[in-house]
Amino acid sequence: MKITNKFKVPETLMTLANRSSYSKGKADYSVTEIISSPRIKRLQSAHWSEMQQDVSEMLWSLMGSALHVVAENGQTENHITEERLFVEVDGVTLSGAIDLQHIVGGQCEITDYKFTSVWSLMNEKPEWVTQQNIYAWLVWKSKGIEVRSVRICALLRDWNRRDTVKDGYPPAPIQVVELPLWPLEKTEAYVKERIALHQSAKFLQDMEDELPLCTDEDRWVRGDKWAVKRDGRKTAIRVFEVEEEAIELAKKENGYVEYRKGEPIRCTGNYCSVSAWCSQYQQEINSGDEGSGLRPEGGA
Ligand code: SF4
Numbered sequence: 062m063k064i065t066n067k068f069k070v071p072e073t074l075m076t077l078a079n080r081s082s083y084s085k086g087k088a089d090y091s092v093t094e095i096i097s098s099p100r101i102k103r104l105q106s107a108h109w110s111e112m113q114q115d116v117s118e119m120l121w122s123l124m125g126s127a128l129h130v131v132a133e134n135g136q137t138e139n140h141i142t143e144e145r146l147f148v149e150v151d152g153v154t155l156s157g158a159i160d161l162q163h164i165v166g167g168q169c170e171i172t173d174y175k176f177t178s179v180w181s182l183m184n185e186k187p188e189w190v191t192q193q194n195i196y197a198w199l200v201w202k203s204k205g206i207e208v209r210s211v212r213i214c215a216l217l218r219d220w221n222r223r224d225t226v227k228d229g230y231p232p233a234p235i236q237v238v239e240l241p242l243w244p245l246e247k248t249e250a251y252v253k254e255r256i257a258l259h260q261s262a263k264f265l266q267d268m269e270d271e272l273p274l275c276t277d278e279d280r281w282v283r284g285d286k287w288a289v290k291r292d293g294r295k296t297a298i299r300v301f302e303v304e305e306e307a308i309e310l311a312k313k314e315n316g317y318v319e320y321r322k323g324e325p326i327r328c329t330g331n332y333c334s335v336s337a338w339c340s341q342y343q344q345e346i347n348s349g350d351e352g353s354g355l356r357p358e359g360g361a
Pocket residue numbers: 098100101104275279280325327328333334335336339340341342
């Protein structure tokens with residue numbers, strides 16, 4: 062992948078961007094890769110030499126690299142920072158880099174730093190749970206150390222003090238979130254299932270339905286919504302995630318219900334590096350069904 066510099070930012074950032082372009086060491090797969098969609102991984106392998114990203118779009122990944130340096134400087138007793146672990150499983154090597162392992166009484170507590178949005182913190186992120194549990198499994202398999210807890214330390218890039226009066230809004234821009242720990246057998250079964258899925262897609266072409274489609278979860282589809290509207294008013298009175306609730310309010314307000322199709326944010330929001338080569342997404346664009354628009358439906 063080529064990193065460009067359209068806005069002539071200092072060369073230091075270019076060097077950092079090139080250095081930090083993701084490495085999984087001598088592994089076949091990284092933890093983030095096996096959690097992610099086989100379609101994305103396969104298309105990245107096929108089009109890596111054609112892919113481009115401008116350094117100006119890499120702000121948060123550069124900040125992530127900077128944070129790792131800061132974390133290493135803050136090294137404390139019994140803290141292991143930035144360790145990459147490798148495990149052989151079903152003939153392939155899986156690796157994962159763990160931000161922080163804190164050894165307490167012979168057991169390990171794992172913490173992963175994430176620059177993220179307030180929205181992500183306030184909504185469920187099942188991939189955080191999966192990723193941290195695979196790290197726990199890697200620690201157990203490669204070092205024989207039992208992990209007793211996993212957590213995220215979220216650094217909220219869009220936190221605003223004025224919004225703290227809102228219900229559920231995080232009270233500070235750094236939040237520690239404890240995550241559930243899976244039994245090791247469950248994690249191992251998951252790892253093997255995902256590796257098998259990726260291995261089976263390894264040589265498939267993105268044509269004639271060969272390559273498995275991305276799921277709604279892979280595509281970060283934000284669910285369907287129903288907006289209650291009224292003639293003569295530009296904005297919706299209220300937006301619901303449950304159609305029946307919208308219909309009920311529309312009756313009271315003498316309005317109507319407008320259906321808003323869920324949107325695959327990863328595809329439409331330029332968060333997928335291979336969207337230009339992906340037949341699943343390109344076919345949706347060509348058929349006008351990529352889910353970014355409104356589709357009025359029904360009334361009350
Ligand atoms: S564009 Fe969307 S559907 Fe295609 S690979 Fe990326 S996330 Fe999956």
